[in-house]
Amino acid sequence: MPDMNPLDKTNRMNLLFDFYAGLLTEKQRTFLACYFRDDYSLGEIAAEYSISRQAVYEHIKRAEQMLEDYESKLHLLHKHEQRGRYLEQLAKAIEEADPLMRKRVEPLLQQLYTID
Secondary structure, three states: OOOOEEEHHHHHHHHHOOOOOOHOOHHHHHHHHHHOOOOOOHEEEEEEEEHOOOHHHHHHHHHHHHHHHHHHOOHHHHHHHHHHHHHHHHHHHHHHHOOHHHHHHHHOOOOOOOOO
16 A cells, blocks of 8 residues: 555554454554554554564564455455445435335444444
């Protein structure tokens, strides 16, 4: 994702992290969380864990690549985003439905929104 602005990249990495964190090593999870979620600099992470800034950078880059590789194979983020778009379309269609149909379908839609 070379053309991505820093905020979009951070958001994407956080979403990928949500889906695939369990597939990373503990060190990769820690460094990614510090860097993308807690907004630590490479230097701050290096000082915190007593390693070089370059080592932190390499761990983060390797973990980013792994997250992208997992997504390219499993497509969990893509499917999640697609489901969200379909739910929005369904919600709009329900708004336009007759009141009886809306009363029957709205609870089901709410259950779909709350599924983890």
